[in-house]
Amino acid sequence: MVDENAKRHPFIHETPLVQGCNIHKGFNTDNRRIEVLTGLNFILQQGETVAVTGPSGIGKSTLLHILGTLDRPDHGTLLFNGENVFRFNSDRLAAFRNASIGFVFQFHHLLAEFSALENAMMPLLINGRPRGEAEETARKLLVRVGLDNRLTHRVNQLSGGEQQRVALARALVLSPALLLADEPTGNLDKKNSEHVHELLYELNRELGMTLVVVTHSTALAAYMRRRVTLSEGRLMEEGKQE
Numbered sequence: 001m002v003d004e005n006a007k008r009h010p011f012i013h014e015t016p017l018v019q020g021c022n023i024h025k026g027f028n029t030d031n032r033r034i035e036v037l038t039g040l041n042f043i044l045q046q047g048e049t050v051a052v053t054g055p056s057g058i059g060k061s062t063l064l065h066i067l068g069t070l071d072r073p074d075h076g077t078l079l080f081n082g083e084n085v086f087r088f089n090s091d092r093l094a095a096f097r098n099a100s101i102g103f104v105f106q107f108h109h110l111l112a113e114f115s116a117l118e119n120a121m122m123p124l125l126i127n128g129r130p131r132g133e134a135e136e137t138a139r140k141l142l143v144r145v146g147l148d149n150r151l152t153h154r155v156n157q158l159s160g161g162e163q164q165r166v167a168l169a170r171a172l173v174l175s176p177a178l179l180l181a182d183e184p185t186g187n188l189d190k191k192n193s194e195h196v197h198e199l200l201y202e203l204n205r206e207l208g209m210t211l212v213v214v215t216h217s218t219a220l221a222a223y224m225r226r227r228v229t230l231s232e233g234r235l236m237e238e239g240k241q242e
């Protein structure tokens with residue numbers, strides 16, 4: 001269907017997936033306050049891939065936690081599909097986060113005593129999906145990330161790279177609109193890192209989720225179509241690549 005408004009105003013785009021307006025965040029430490037984010041403005045379009053880089057301690061994880069709605073800004077608004085999510089009550093915010101945002105962190109918080117399949121199924125079961133459906137969805141994603149032969153291995157029997165791929169499958173089972181990754185390959189060797197970089201790239205192409213990756217790795221940043229650097233509390237755009 002043709003959007004009449006878009007036809008009249010071709011320069012008006014659809015509502016962005018995420019819009020951050022004047023985001024401020026600081027912390028009180030001992031008897032001192034540090035201002036980490038000092039007025040961030042950004043837009044994340046549906047399906048785009050963004051690398052966030054910047055020196056250690058500059059606030060990259062802080063930004064990712066706010067994007068993931070795990071932490072609130074001191075000032076400013078975060079809109080998802082035009083909705084101010086920090087106005088949701090805590091139950092609605094938790095349900096929104098569960099359904100819309102996937103997380104892949106360096107320390108992936110998998111349950112070591114459970115199998116790869118059980119870990120990947122977990123978000124679906126928590127979401128109330130029937131066990132059979134949860135198992136099938138999780139199995140498909142684990143096969144997709146190359147773990148066909150590791151489905152019933154316990155997490156503590158898997159290599160670091162394999163564990164990170166389980167974490168990736170788990171983050172994607174609910175088809176989130178936004179996938180947030182914080183140093184997803186920070187503890188992996190070169191070969192395993194490269195595999196996870198390729199997977200992130202390919203899964204974004206196949207599934208169309210928006211992907212934001214915080215990384216010190218120039219190799220991983222190079223896979224993202226957009227790169228931004230956090231510097232002195234602000235975001236600087238580094239350029240685009242198609």
Ligand SMILES: Nc1ncnc2c1ncn2[C@@H]1O[C@H](COP(=O)(O)OP(=O)(O)OP(=O)(O)O)[C@@H](O)[C@H]1O
Binds near residue numbers: 028054058060062
């Ligand atoms: N809960 C907190 N309480 C106090 N200070 C905090 C808290 N969380 C983060 N900080 C401080 O805020 C600053 C930004 O931290 P953040 O973890 O976001 O940096 P980063 O850019 O992700 O660093 P790295 O690349 O080393 O992981 C740091 O100086 C950190 O010590």
